[in-house]
Amino acid sequence: MNGVVVAGVGIHPFGRFEDRTITDMGVSAVRSALAEAGISKGGFQAAFCATAYGGVASGHKVLSRIGMTGMPIVDVEAGCASGGAALMLGAAAIHAGVYDTVLVFGVEKMPKGMIRSSFFEPWQEESGLAATPAYFALRAQRLMQDSGVTKDHMAKVVVKNRRHGVHNPNAMFRSEVDADAVLGSRVVCEPLHLWMLCTPNEGAAAVVLSRAGDGPGVRLRAAVLRSHLPGSVLNESTPMSGLVDDSVPAATTLAATAAYEEAGIGPEDLDVVECQDTDAARELLSYEELGLCKPGGAAALADEGATELGGRIPVNPSGGLLSKGEPLGASALGQVVTLVHQLRGEAGPTQVEGARVALAHTVGRGANASVVVLSS
Amino acid sequence: MSANGVARPVREGLFTDTADTADTASTVDTGEAGQPRLLGSRCEACGRHTFPRSDTCPYCAAQGARPVELSGRGRLWTWTAVTTPPPGYGGDVPYGFGVVELPEGLRVVTRLTEADPARLSAGQPMRLVVTPVLADEGGPVVTYAFAPEDQP
Numbered sequence: 293m294n295g296v297v298v299a300g301v302g303i304h305p306f307g308r309f310e311d312r313t314i315t316d317m318g319v320s321a322v323r324s325a326l327a328e329a330g331i332s333k334g335g336f337q338a339a340f341c342a343t344a345y346g347g348v349a350s351g352h353k354v355l356s357r358i359g360m361t362g363m364p365i366v367d368v369e370a371g372c373a374s375g376g377a378a379l380m381l382g383a384a385a386i387h388a389g390v391y392d393t394v395l396v397f398g399v400e401k402m403p404k405g406m407i408r409s410s411f412f413e414p415w416q417e418e419s420g421l422a423a424t425p426a427y428f429a430l431r432a433q434r435l436m437q438d439s440g441v442t443k444d445h446m447a448k449v450v451v452k453n454r455r456h457g458v459h460n461p462n463a464m465f466r467s468e469v470d471a472d473a474v475l476g477s478r479v480v481c482e483p484l485h486l487w488m489l490c491t492p493n494e495g496a497a498a499v500v501l502s503r504a505g506d507g508p509g510v511r512l513r514a515a516v517l518r519s520h521l522p523g524s525v526l527n528e529s530t531p532m533s534g535l536v537d538d539s540v541p542a543a544t545t546l547a548a549t550a551a552y553e554e555a556g557i558g559p560e561d562l563d564v565v566e567c568q569d570t571d572a573a574r575e576l577l578s579y580e581e582l583g584l585c586k587p588g589g590a591a592a593l594a595d596e597g598a599t600e601l602g603g604r605i606p607v608n609p610s611g612g613l614l615s616k617g618e619p620l621g622a623s624a625l626g627q628v629v630t631l632v633h634q635l636r637g638e639a640g641p642t643q644v645e646g647a648r649v650a651l652a653h654t655v656g657r658g659a660n661a662s663v664v665v666l667s668s
Numbered sequence: 669m670s671a672n673g674v675a676r677p678v679r680e681g682l683f684t685d686t687a688d689t690a691d692t693a694s695t696v697d698t699g700e701a702g703q704p705r706l707l708g709s710r711c712e713a714c715g716r717h718t719f720p721r722s723d724t725c726p727y728c729a730a731q732g733a734r735p736v737e738l739s740g741r742g743r744l745w746t747w748t749a750v751t752t753p754p755p756g757y758g759g760d761v762p763y764g765f766g767v768v769e770l771p772e773g774l775r776v777v778t779r780l781t782e783a784d785p786a787r788l789s790a791g792q793p794m795r796l797v798v799t800p801v802l803a804d805e806g807g808p809v810v811t812y813a814f815a816p817e818d819q820p
Contacts, residue, residue, distance in 0.1 A: 408755035415679035417756025419801060419811040420779060426765045429748035430777075437746070437790055481748040481765070482785040522726040525767050525775040526746075533708070533719040535727075536773045 296383050296512040298666065299393065299502040300329030301629040306495035306616040307464040314346055317496040318354035318399040321622075325397070325498035336500065337391040338364045340382050342374035342398035343621035350399055350621075371528070372568065373517060373654040374398060375497065375624030376662020380515040382501050397498035398626075400619030407492060411530065411657055421532075425489060425571075429481035431526040432573035436483065439580070440591045446488050446572035447471040450614055452600050453569060457611020459641040462626070464493055464617040488572040493617035497625035499632075510635045513555035513649075513665040518546040520659035528659035543661035544568075544581035544653065551651070551663035552583075559583035562605060563647040564634050566627035568655045569612040579607070582653060582663070601642060609634065609642040624662055627652035635668040678801065678811045681707055682720055684737065685798050685810075703740045704798045706776065706812060709733040717772040738776075740796040742768040742814070745775055747788045759801040768794050768814045779813035793817040 302324025304317040318341070326335070341351025351365045370377035375398040382394035412422040435441045451471055457463040469487060477486040501512060520527045520543040525534030528543065541549075552558055559582060567582065569575035576590040584605055585593040593599060599607035610616060610630040613623060631650040633639045639647075648668050655661040677683065684705045708719040713730035717738065725733050747766030753759075764780025766788070781799060782788055794814040801811050 406752065406755060412756070413679075414756065415682070415811075417754070418678045418758070418809065420750060420754060420757045420759060420763055420765070421777065422756055423750045423754035423765060426748050426750050426754075430746045430765070430767060433748060434746045479751065481750060483748075525777060531726075532777050533717075534775045535716065536769050536775055 295504045296386050296501050297504045297509040298499060298512060298628070298632050299509070300325045300327070300331070300500040301632045302326075302328065302498045303462050303626055303629045304496040305462040306493055306619055306622070306626065309494055314350065314399050314401040314494070315353045315357055317494065318350070318397060319357050321496035321498040322354055322395065322397050323358065325395070325500050329500035329502070331393065331500060333360050336363065336393045336395045338382070338385060339395040339397070340366050340368050340378035342368045342378040342396075342625065343400055344369050344371060344374055345402055346399055346621060351397070354397070354399065370517065370660040370662070371658045372570070372618070372620055372656020373624060373658070373660040373662035374621045375626075376515065376652070376654050376664060377517045377660065379499065379625065379628065379664060380517045380662070383512055383515040386501055386503050393500065393502045395498065395500055396625065397496065398622035398624065399496045400621040401494045402492035402619060409657070423481070425484065426481045427526070427530055428489070428571045428574065429484045431577065432483050432571065434526060435573050435577055435590070439576070439588045441573065441576055442591070443475060443483050444471065445576060445591050445594045446483070447474040448594050449569065449572040449575050450474045450488055453608050453612040453614040456601060456609050456642055457615025460611045460615060463611045463615040464491060465611075465615050484571055484573070490570050490613035491617040493619055495617070495619040495622045495626065497622045497629050499625055499628050510632050511667050513557070513667050514551040515664050516547045516551040516554060517660060517662050518543050518550065521546070528656055530657070542581050543659045544578060544655050544663070547661040547663040548582045548653070551665050555665040557649060557665065561649050562651050564609060564631065564644040564650045565605060565607045565653070566610060566612070566630055566651070567607055567653040569608060569614050570618065570656070572614070575607065575612065578653060582651065601644070606644050609639065609644060620656070624652065624654040624664070627654070628664060628666070631666050635666055675800070675808045675810045676806055678809060683707055683796070683798065683812045704796050704812070705737040705740050706796060708736055708738045708774070710736045717774045719774060719776055738772055738774065739770045742770040742776070742794050744788060744790060744792040744794050744814075745769045746790075747780060747785060749783050749785050764788070766814070779811065781813050781815040782819065788816070
């Protein structure tokens, strides 16, 4: 996919905003992205709005507010990968020659507390099997068995991402934490402590995609979405059973493999990565599934410090979801905003020197996994 | 179950409480008559098992999977404990939560009767039990769980 460029990006900070509606936040991000792209009314031919909890016609409400309707406006839901799914649809439509310019945005205002998901059936709730963080913990425990990951590695991921997040004005948490504080926070589900889990929250992000011209600009090299294959009981599809067979590829692996092929690169070509750190162990597992290291190599990669700013392959220079919080519909596009700033050399204190190729990854309920590759 | 009330399963068709209510044969004989069993299915086309029961095989999409009783014994594969009541749950916390591997080549997500993760380990032998999650006006509500073999 060499024919699509990112013409503009915009973001509304991620956090909690009692006095702002989901539409307010969407308008803010969309206006910023359109301004960067130099686009006014009539400048885009379709809009895709990602949201999981926004409700009916979330995208229409944002674009009605700014007087820009009449074109197709489609809301897209794919769990934590909703923004990636919207980006895939917008990019594919340009690639296919249907449109020249498309607006892709994501909006979210998550419920507070442990979220009641319509995904689970009543008997699962009644049995205590609708405990979402417990599924993360089962996966983390298994990663400890299979990859030599310890709680210290998980704490190290939190310390890294929170250190990065200090410099992100759009992050919810902008203070550093040390490993003792992470390991001293209460156990939510062994081995995961409270500070190893990201916070569901609110926010918006927007990206304008255009057919590539001759000029410079950040190129969208791949925008891939994949769903799960049956087999893994730890999959984000949250099945009640799976196979005693660890050879079934994860949705993230499927998406990454397809994205590398589409972009004509391999993981060794990446300069900077934003990945799904719903919990600290999820980031470590993503290293393996994205091919940043071999299977079983996540602990060694973390020990090496390779994924810190200044390391061989910095991961989550934005601070990740652990610093930003996770507004489902906006999170994937928030990653794209961060990486576009990186590729333009506009990332300030978190700039990865000479960053030319970047990858964004989200994965969540469905299961859905999205991998986006960008290059300068 | 309780002598004076009828225990209500969280859902019909998930498990049997005693072997004599069984309407189908187990594919693996564990020699444990009278112990509860999970109700799964075995695909006639690819031979793989799934739980809960499904007419369609999730692996090869063949229709007409055969209902079977699954083995009541297995080994612990991963585990944690739930410390905060999740949405829609009215029972006590903490409780154990994990995945048990059955001899049919199946991993099953389940409650565990042991709520202290430090007392559990990978590969530990486990057996299926039926456990109350709460009592409502109609009597106890029960679901399936796995217990360590060495615990009563």
